[in-house]
Amino acid sequence: MALLSEVPSVVMVHRKRRNVELVMILFAQAVGLGAYALIHLNQSARLPDELPVVAGLWFGLGLVAHLVVRLRLPYADPLLLPCVLLLNGLGLAMIHRIDLINEPPTSGATQQLMWTALGVALLVLTALVLRDHRPLIRFTYTLGLAGIALLLLPLLPVIGTSQFGARIWITVAGFSFQPAEVAKVVLAIAFSSYLVEKRDVLALAGWRVLGLDLPRARDLGPILLVWLASLLVLVYQRDLGTSLLFFGLFVMMLYVSTERPGWAVLGTAMFALGAGAAVLLADRVGQLAHVSVRIDSWLHPFDDIDQNGQIIAAQFGLAWGGLLGTGLGLGRPGLTPLARSDFIAAAVGEELGMAGLMAVITVYGIVVARGLRTALAAKDQFGTLLATGLSFVLALQVFIIIGGVTRLLPLTGLTTPFMSQGGSSMIANWVIVALLLVISHQTRKPAATRLEPSPDAEETQVIGRDRAGAGGRR
Amino acid sequence: MSELVVTLLKVLFLALLWVFILSAASVIRTDLFGRTVQASELPQQLEQPHRPRGRRRAKQTPRAVEVTNGNKQGLRADLFSGPVLIGRSSDCAILLDDDYVSTRHARIDADSSGGYYVEDLGSTNGTYVNGQRITAPTTITLVDSVRIGRTVLKLVS
Numbered sequence: 001m002a003l004l005s006e007v008p009s010v011v012m013v014h015r016k017r018r019n020v021e022l023v024m025i026l027f028a029q030a031v032g033l034g035a036y037a038l039i040h041l042n043q044s045a046r047l048p049d050e051l052p053v054v055a056g057l058w059f060g061l062g063l064v065a066h067l068v069v070r071l072r073l074p075y076a077d078p079l080l081l082p083c084v085l086l087l088n089g090l091g092l093a094m095i096h097r098i099d100l101i102n103e104p105p106t107s108g109a110t111q112q113l114m115w116t117a118l119g120v121a122l123l124v125l126t127a128l129v130l131r132d133h134r135p136l137i138r139f140t141y142t143l144g145l146a147g148i149a150l151l152l153l154p155l156l157p158v159i160g161t162s163q164f165g166a167r168i169w170i171t172v173a174g175f176s177f178q179p180a181e182v183a184k185v186v187l188a189i190a191f192s193s194y195l196v197e198k199r200d201v202l203a204l205a206g207w208r209v210l211g212l213d214l215p216r217a218r219d220l221g222p223i224l225l226v227w228l229a230s231l232l233v234l235v236y237q238r239d240l241g242t243s244l245l246f247f248g249l250f251v252m253m254l255y256v257s258t259e260r261p262g263w264a265v266l267g268t269a270m271f272a273l274g275a276g277a278a279v280l281l282a283d284r285v286g287q288l289a290h291v292s293v294r295i296d297s298w299l300h301p302f303d304d305i306d307q308n309g310q311i312i313a314a315q316f317g318l319a320w321g322g323l324l325g326t327g328l329g330l331g332r333p334g335l336t337p338l339a340r341s342d343f344i345a346a347a348v349g350e351e352l353g354m355a356g357l358m359a360v361i362t363v364y365g366i367v368v369a370r371g372l373r374t375a376l377a378a379k380d381q382f383g384t385l386l387a388t389g390l391s392f393v394l395a396l397q398v399f400i401i402i403g404g405v406t407r408l409l410p411l412t413g414l415t416t417p418f419m420s421q422g423g424s425s426m427i428a429n430w431v432i433v434a435l436l437l438v439i440s441h442q443t444r445k446p447a448a449t450r451l452e453p454s455p456d457a458e459e460t461q462v463i464g465r466d467r468a469g470a471g472g473r474r
Numbered sequence: 475m476s477e478l479v480v481t482l483l484k485v486l487f488l489a490l491l492w493v494f495i496l497s498a499a500s501v502i503r504t505d506l507f508g509r510t511v512q513a514s515e516l517p518q519q520l521e522q523p524h525r526p527r528g529r530r531r532a533k534q535t536p537r538a539v540e541v542t543n544g545n546k547q548g549l550r551a552d553l554f555s556g557p558v559l560i561g562r563s564s565d566c567a568i569l570l571d572d573d574y575v576s577t578r579h580a581r582i583d584a585d586s587s588g589g590y591y592v593e594d595l596g597s598t599n600g601t602y603v604n605g606q607r608i609t610a611p612t613t614i615t616l617v618d619s620v621r622i623g624r625t626v627l628k629l630v631s
Contacts, residue, residue, distance in 0.1 A: 034490065042483075
């Protein structure tokens, strides 16, 4: 009897919390719609004529997302969707506000709403097709290669195009697309399944230098490959942001799966070395001039007003916004070039002030925290790593771009997830949220069985009872 | 609109944003403590066994478990007197003398819909239904065979 593993008689299960989610979704969407109404109130003292149509479409999207989650992923985290819809709504309102500056007003927000609808459609598709994240573990190398290919796709001669100095776009049949945004989801899946498979050898073999566990030389292959790919992106696509995002993702996931700081230290050193060399060589190699300009405009923006007009305008906007902002629709975010995409954080900071920008960053923080919470609670290692990777990539992207806009870091052209104008980024981030919802559903739903299957292999073992030689009978 | 209304609306909107964050925080707080339930109340999702196609589900209700193959062939245990425990322990209704069988290996019990299921009790070598190792309680009918160690059991009517 004592051998029998005792099953606890009382267990904790998560509540489904779908009603809480619905209330929070309605709240979040009301905030977005409120921003839209407020912009028109402030600018023309009356509500927009299209308000009922916009409200219908907007709340419809939220309800569809909610219903699918309620039916297919009933135990999913209740805060992910509301937070994402809040950010998305604020982004749409800000893009619409910048649309209104042009005469006649442009239709960027309408396009963005369509992309949001496509994002929600992908969420629905993910929830319908992929209720469980575990099957994804099978496609390690396929997805890994696909991810690297996507990352390097803009370097191809015909379809790759260069905009604003960075070659990160492909144009096919008139549509331009940023494949790196999709690559970040694909590579997060590939990295996590790869690391589940290889974590033991990466964690245990190695030698110790100065109190730091370093990996064996022969295990360095994958990290070298990712390092090379990210350097290629840096040099030939001239995009420090994307390069940093992917290498950071890989190093962080290595660290999480192996629990060895050695990997993190090594990775940071490798990136610093690569990027440092790139910057030092920048003057001699024309390819890299872009990067050194970025560093210059980070450290001394006010030295060259012509070159750094964008970052200077953003700083003035933020300063004018102050603590409470100028009020929605009452600032002049249009003075900053690209205010609707890369610099949307500056537009938010100008019109909603520090209080508003802090709120936005906090909401990002909540999304990331819920993702990491899911990772901690996940029952399988793949789920843990995937949830960590997806939340981290979101966090790193927000940090890099908002850090760049507020001049904490050198500016690199990344999108602000869910807010910036841009279809590729929007749908990729909605897929990230869909995957996090799937993992959190699997994590939070009560276990169907009371007994875990025994973890040891399927092969037959003989447990000797009273004969010493019984163990030999295999 | 007057300056005052504009300022009021501005502050109201910012307050709304922060109220959202505070309510999110309170959702997180209440989410920390789930509901505690008796383990026996948990939904027992019964897995359907891999059954060769074409065989119909037998109509009669099972009455007993019988060892159909193995050194205890012919041994039966009545299903109506509660769960049937299978293992090497002396309190098992079906006592198997086999090195591949754990002390308390598996259990066959009635489910809520009148059928029967077999559940592995964390055995070393596993329980197989129609040749597939089970990882969760699995419904069985008269056509399914359950293998435990070198013994095959079936439900009989």
